[in-house]
Amino acid sequence: MRGKRLHLKEKFVPLSHAPGHAQVDFGQTHGVIGGVERKIHFFCMSLPYSDDSFVMGFPAETTEAFCAGHNAACDHFGGVPQSILYDNTSIAVVKVYRDGRRDLTEEMIRLQSHYLFDSRFGRPARGNDKGKVEGLVGYARRNFMVPAPRFESFDALNAHLRQKCLERRQQTLRGCQRSIGERFSTDQAAFLPLPPIPYDACEKVSAKVTSQALVRYRTNDYSVPVRYGFHDVQVRGYIHEVVIACGAEVIARHPRSYAREDAIYDPLHYLALLEEKPRALDQAAPLQGWELPDEFATLRRLMESRLGKKGKREYIQVLRLLETFSFEQVHFAVQQALKLGAIGFEAVKHLLIRHIEQRPLRLDLSRYPFLPEVHVARTSARDYAALTSGEQP
Template sequence: MYLVELYIKIRRAVMVEGRSEREVARHFGIHRKTVKKMCQFAVPPGYRRKSAPVSPKLAAFTGIIDAILDADKQVHVKQRHTAKRILERLRDEHGFTGSYTIVRNYVYQAATRQKEMFIPLAHLPGHAQVDFGEADGYIGGKLVRFHYFCLDLPHSDGCFVKAYPTEDTESFLDGHVAAFVFLGGVPLSILYDNTKIAVAKILGDGKRERTKAFSELQSHYLFEDKFARPAKGNDKGNVEGMVGYSRRHFMVPLPIAADFDALNAKLLDGCIKRQQARLRGQTETIAERMKRDTAALMVLPATAFDACHKLSTRVSSLSLVRYRTNDYSVPTEYGHREVLVKGYVDHVDICLGADIIARHKRSYGREEFIYNPLHYLALLEQKPRALGQAAPLQDRMLPEVFDRLRRMMEERMERRGRKEYIQVLRLLENFSQAQVEHAIKQALHLGAISFDAIKHLILCALERRPAKLDLTLYPYLPRASVKPTEPRSYLSLLQMTQANQQAAKVHYD
């Protein structure tokens, strides 16, 4: 391409100085037709590619190519025809003899014609879009891949981001609850993709069958739901862009946090700081435009939504309930009962009717057993021989004083000692571990090694009264003195026994 400086010289020579195009071409060493073109344009027009006419060899096969490309719209994007594959089919199935280049050019032009065009949209205040993204980070010292809930307000470009270990029903519901609290209200409508968390089934007329959990969320907050077309991420382009923005700005470099609460504090701080930005094409900051968004929001309900995944199931014979591949314990008295499991982001509640019979920290592992040893102590008291192999007690790290008490009880009372030790463990059902530990230390010091003594010491500590196990507190009581027995004492005892026998015989005679 020739520079503008050359255009100036040639155009002046022809149009000002009146020299012929042939003379100017010879003088500057270029073709005469080039001189003629330069006289038509003040600046270089740039490269303009004309649509190449269809090759005569391909003209009879364009209908076949168009049919293949139309059929490709209905199949998986990774299984669509390439230009090379189309050429192979034309040769094998239709006797085509042309080259790859003319097929490739035609396919390129056809694909360009089929590209979708879009209309710029204006967004009214009070409406939102929701999506999930994923990123890596160091949580608790480990590199993990986490998911994050993202809500975007297209009118103001305000956002809310919160991270979770997984993308599931619990995090989906909890994300909405947290976002609504952050915004101080409920959006008029929310646009989603067709996530299975919200959409159970896409019906033939384009309507959606909602999941039970999503229907409960919508009924509680009364927002209008909208869904993008399948595989059309551009329908919710604002939140798609916000998912990428959050990853690039809030999570680069890889975030480092002690736990998810710490990570979410950082993400929330990033969302708030971003509100001071003034985006391209806007005269107001995000915070200024968010005022119109928040003014249009609906009022929050008086009570927060119970953001949990609910599952009805039955307690097993091992007093376990399965939830998300993991087993959680319940008290053995509820064995074989129908219960309701409520899975939250950070904990799991197991309910019988309106009562919570067990609560555990949520595990995100797989096929794990999460025990509360206290759930099994009542049954263990009935089956004391299982004490040494009871799995719920294997991982319970009790202070060394508990083991010392157990050894002493079993040495002194054997089987009865094992059962008394289990009774001591059952004190943990009503008292703290620190209280029981302190009482055991006192009992060992006083030599009062029994369940009754330890329980007595705990109650006395709570009631702030002296224990009745130390004889120094009762000086008026006589002291017992035990001396070694001498052999002659047995002789006198034997003589007394014989005399009594003789007296009894005379009496009966």
């Protein structure tokens, strides 16, 4: 009976590998990034001939991580493998037919067309078809990420992983006469040249802006300027950034969120609408948590005290200066306005432009009827002559 069981166990043929080819897979581990304990997905590319390796961590195993991993790996190796062997991940494969043919995803086709490598795929559920990279996944987890990695950012983690890959080139593996680094030079000589620019590693999806100026991407909502409400847009999801475009114009950029059902706002996107609806200022969700220096709150209090309801709208107009000018410039103008007691939008704008252009500007006092009027009489030449002669006018 035992002999029968042994007979049924699968046997394997030792393989040799030509230089210039690669295998790719993802692995998982846990660590702390930016003080938050989380799952880390790491991209692995192995060169079977030399056993050289590349490992890179990501927040999730996504299309954009898959593409960014290829960019970074090709940059690390200084060339493009002639062919890359994959499993049948849904990132790359839409459908596998019984005869072995595969329909590839559009992103996989674009990536392959950019780098010009041949794609090969293992049999479904047969990890041994790409045993080299499977081994690298385990090796990297045990040797590069034990104890559990703790880094301030994924960039810091990936700098650590890249250094570990470089250090590994000094090793000479069992049964080999040359080190990994020495054999890698043979791999590198067989690579295809790098393209002039890396691949645009992002996921591209179409979406529609809601009435609240939000665009949904992977369960999360990202804001755009309110004037684009109800427009069709394209979302490009990068590893750490979400870019939203309407036609050829980029209308919003946000840090990427990997939470679920999150809302990511840019307060500036809503100021134009708040100028029309100033009563919503205090309850506007996009402005919650927007930390501004104390001078802004002081300016608002004085504006509303002196101008009443109009003061709130003028305060929003001051905030809208941030749509055009830098935060430092607007903050300086607000400080100067408070120092001079010039409380109003036109005053802040005047001081801001004067600071930028380094020249005096005329303030339109007709917009401030509450200011006391000063009448200066015209001086006659006779009065001036009397002053210079010492006579009484």
